[in-house]
Amino acid sequence: MKKGELGNMTLIISFLFILGIIGFGIVSGNYAFFKDGHDIRQAEANSLNEKITECFSENEEILHENDLFSKCGIDEEIIEKNFLIVIKKDNAEIINVGKHDETRCILGDKNKQFPKCKNSTISKDGSQYFILTGSNQNFVEEIPE
Amino acid sequence: MNKKASLAEMLSDNVIFVIFLLAFLMTMSFYIGNFNNNAAFWAEYYAKEITNQVNLAQIGDTLEIDVEQGTKIAINNQVESKSEIFNFDNEENKFCVKLSRGRQTCNYYFNNVLVERDIREDLGEDGKDVLILKIKEKI
Numbered sequence: 001m002k003k004g005e006l007g008n009m010t011l012i013i014s015f016l017f018i019l020g021i022i023g024f025g026i027v028s029g030n031y032a033f034f035k036d037g038h039d040i041r042q043a044e045a046n047s048l049n050e051k052i053t054e055c056f057s058e059n060e061e062i063l064h065e066n067d068l069f070s071k072c073g074i075d076e077e078i079i080e081k082n083f084l085i086v087i088k089k090d091n092a093e094i095i096n097v098g099k100h101d102e103t104r105c106i107l108g109d110k111n112k113q114f115p116k117c118k119n120s121t122i123s124k125d126g127s128q129y130f131i132l133t134g135s136n137q138n139f140v141e142e143i144p145e
Numbered sequence: 146m147n148k149k150a151s152l153a154e155m156l157s158d159n160v161i162f163v164i165f166l167l168a169f170l171m172t173m174s175f176y177i178g179n180f181n182n183n184a185a186f187w188a189e190y191y192a193k194e195i196t197n198q199v200n201l202a203q204i205g206d207t208l209e210i211d212v213e214q215g216t217k218i219a220i221n222n223q224v225e226s227k228s229e230i231f232n233f234d235n236e237e238n239k240f241c242v243k244l245s246r247g248r249q250t251c252n253y254y255f256n257n258v259l260v261e262r263d264i265r266e267d268l269g270e271d272g273k274d275v276l277i278l279k280i281k282e283k284i
Contacts (some may be wrong), residue, residue, distance in 0.1 A: 012161060012162070012165075015162055015165065016165060019165065019166070019169045022169075023169065023172070023173060026173060026176075026177075027176065030177075030180065034180075034186065037186070037189050038186070038189050038190045038193055038194075040193045040194065040197055043197050044197060044200065047197060047200040047201050048200070048255060050201070051200070051201075051255075051256070069257075073256060073257045073258065074255050074256070074257060075238050075254075075255050075256075075257045077238075078238050078253045078254070078255045079255055081253070082253060083255060137252065137253060139189050139192055139193060139250050139251065139252050140250070140251045140252070141248060141249070141250055141251075142241065142248075142249050142250075142251055143247060143248060143249075
């Protein structure tokens with residue numbers, strides 16, 4: 001092997017090494033960004049909170065789950081499976097629907113199985129209402145019939 | 146110095162680099178192109194975003210959503226007709242998106258409404274496919 005050929009070989013190795021680093025950067029960046037899929041739990045929690053807050057200001061007091069679902073046009077089964085609603089009147093819990101509790105909201109950022117939540121407070125007829133909503137809905141893959 | 150000889154020599158010296166570079170560019174463009182046509186990602190995206198729009202909608206609203214990217218992917222993946230791609234199950238409050246044969250991605254909406262859907266081709270400013278959703282009261 002001539003002296004010059006050895007230099008060329010070294011150059012090819014470093015060239016491939018640089019290409020490898022660039023490729024690894026593109027692939028790992030893409031993976032890091034998209035690995036968790038498209039997460040809209042926070043947006044869903046916000047939508048549910050907005051819907052209940054609006055409904056609450058238009059209707060009389062909602063003191064029972066049945067009132068909440070019938071007056072606000074919310075599907076009870078879906079809430080029980082994938083969402084969380086907690087309503088407190090002057091710190092006393094009057095409604096609690098869903099499979100999670102409010103303490104799990106804190107873990108929503110770290111674990112996809114826990115809900116992401118939104119809370120708001122309304123004053124009505126001298127009482128303070130605390131409304132907490134959460135979503136832990138993950139998409140379902142199915143084989144169509 | 147013989148210019149012709151030196152040019153040929155330079156090309157032959159660098160041909161291996163050019164081949165590696167082209168192979169790298171082709172691999173990367175295939176990877177990125179493939180990702181852009183990723184049916185699983187786009188099905189999840191449409192299922193979630195559209196159910197969230199339905200959650201926010203009120204009775205009497207009509208939603209018009211650009212679904213051009215989704216219909217393109219579905220047609221590339223041999224989904225037979227555009228009417229198969231986006232489907233609402235009003236009994237279960239479920240919305241499903243099918244961008245490849247044999248698999249669909251579904252998401253649930255809590256808003257207790259009836260959704261009627263239609264796909265219109267070549268609508269919008271640039272002649273794109275548009276999903277039209279009419280929000281009605283559930284009886």
